[in-house]
Amino acid sequence: MSNGHSHHDEPALTVRPGSSTAAVHGGGRPPRTWPRGTSTPIFQSSTFELDDDAYADIVATGGEGTWWYTRLGNPTLDAVSARIAALEGAEDAVVFGSGMAAITTTILALTRAGGRVVAARELYGDVFDLLRQTIADAGRTVRFVALDDLAAWKAELAGADTMYVETLSNPMLRLADLPALAALAREAGAVAIVDNTFTSPVNLRPLEHGFDVVVHSATKYLNGHSDLVAGAVVGPSDKLAAVRQLAVRLGGCLDPSAASRLDQSLKTLALRVERQNENAAHLARWLQSHPEVQAVSYPLLDSHPDAQLAQRLLAGGGGMVTFQVSGGDRRAAAVMNSLRLALQATSLGGVETLISAPHNTSHLGLSTPEREAIGILPGTLRLSVGVEDVADLVDDLDQALTRTAASVIGEAMS
Numbered sequence: 001m002s003n004g005h006s007h008h009d010e011p012a013l014t015v016r017p018g019s020s021t022a023a024v025h026g027g028g029r030p031p032r033t034w035p036r037g038t039s040t041p042i043f044q045s046s047t048f049e050l051d052d053d054a055y056a057d058i059v060a061t062g063g064e065g066t067w068w069y070t071r072l073g074n075p076t077l078d079a080v081s082a083r084i085a086a087l088e089g090a091e092d093a094v095v096f097g098s099g100m101a102a103i104t105t106t107i108l109a110l111t112r113a114g115g116r117v118v119a120a121r122e123l124y125g126d127v128f129d130l131l132r133q134t135i136a137d138a139g140r141t142v143r144f145v146a147l148d149d150l151a152a153w154k155a156e157l158a159g160a161d162t163m164y165v166e167t168l169s170n171p172m173l174r175l176a177d178l179p180a181l182a183a184l185a186r187e188a189g190a191v192a193i194v195d196n197t198f199t200s201p202v203n204l205r206p207l208e209h210g211f212d213v214v215v216h217s218a219t220k221y222l223n224g225h226s227d228l229v230a231g232a233v234v235g236p237s238d239k240l241a242a243v244r245q246l247a248v249r250l251g252g253c254l255d256p257s258a259a260s261r262l263d264q265s266l267k268t269l270a271l272r273v274e275r276q277n278e279n280a281a282h283l284a285r286w287l288q289s290h291p292e293v294q295a296v297s298y299p300l301l302d303s304h305p306d307a308q309l310a311q312r313l314l315a316g317g318g319g320m321v322t323f324q325v326s327g328g329d330r331r332a333a334a335v336m337n338s339l340r341l342a343l344q345a346t347s348l349g350g351v352e353t354l355i356s357a358p359h360n361t362s363h364l365g366l367s368t369p370e371r372e373a374i375g376i377l378p379g380t381l382r383l384s385v386g387v388e389d390v391a392d393l394v395d396d397l398d399q400a401l402t403r404t405a406a407s408v409i410g411e412a413m414s
């Protein structure tokens with residue numbers, strides 16, 4: 001090989017192996033030293049060859065310095081973890097097979113049995129159910145508090161182990177006073193955990209605002225191509241050691257192929273999110289002035305209840321825009337069916353624009369009054385804005401809103 005590396009470090013065992021042996025062992029073993037490519041190799045291996053040094057490390061430390069089984073550690077997973085830690089400005093990170101695996105492991109690792117977790121009432125539905133049922137069944141007391149009720153947070157946090165919040169609520173994109181919440185957690189000696197999925201580290205790095213641990217559904221902005229499911233936890237080494245130890249027991253580790261694709265996608269995270277910020281801010285302003293639109297929620301709009309906080313905390317408003325069309329949910333469905341570019345799908349953060357109605361997807365589990373209490377009124381649509389040319393997205397939404405207007409289709413829809 002021109003770079004001095006050989007394919008074969010070890011001599012072949014037999015001169016003329018049978019075809020089954022050749023199929024399994026032919027070509028020899030991989031070289032011990034590989035050339036450095038421009039991207040991280042995929043170590044698509046569940047296990048790794050051991051030698052005397054590896055056994056010595058396993059006996060002495062439990063194998064901390066050795067890659068020997070992928071659920072315990074794998075070079076591709078370590079590489080993508082290190083990139084995510086760098087993006088959040090953290091010491092350490094662990095990746096998982098889903099956001100839910102990351103969140104479950106983190107909450108259980110950092111809240112003692114018999115201890116208490118104080119969580120925001122406004123949470124992603126599966127995480128709300130996880131806390132209310134599974135975490136409570138696992139012997140932790142769970143208390144829910146309204147995001148903006150700082151007095152209630154202070155009261156509930158006394159003696160608590162952990163705080164759990166999200167950076168932007170779904171779908172109304174409410175923003176909590178995160179530095180104030182982190183300060184309350186610190187005062188109470190509770191570990192402050194925050195889900196940064198909706199903002200991404202491009203728009204907000206919660207560790208800089210006093211949070212201890214950040215969790216992600218890496219399925220969303222971190223990966224950005226809607227082609228895999230993954231999760232991540234980042235924070236200081238001592239907290240992450242507890243998370244990693246429980247991750248090994250609970251399982252939920254990420255597959256190396258998915259880790260490699262996530263690693264590659266992360267290289268364009270800032271490019272994608274900056275474009276999504278621009279597109280979403282443009283669409284939010286345009287929708288606000290559209291006669292067929294009744295209300296728009298976007299953190300950087302002056303009409304947003306948390307606009308001042310958003311301007312102080314966020315580097316960009318993010319790629320999510322929630323809006324309400326006149327004519328209720330039937331009209332909303334007609335608008336979605338008329339779109340040519342935006343795809344009807346849940347999830348978010350991908351390069352392609354997605355649209356969904358919370359009442360029959362993300363917030364199906366809530367009654368109509370419960371939905372209205374958190375601002376989801378009939379006709380509400382949630383856009384995850386992609387990286388397309390914004391003029392094309394405007395045209396697409398405009399034709400859908402115009403074609404479905406009551407004045408055009410000749411019936412009052414309500």
Ligand code: PLP
Nearest residue numbers: 098099100124195197217219230
């Ligand atoms: N957190 C938030 C804010 C989410 O939106 C989601 C998924 O939709 C999750 C966590 C769960 O992540 P995953 O679907 O990757 O398990």
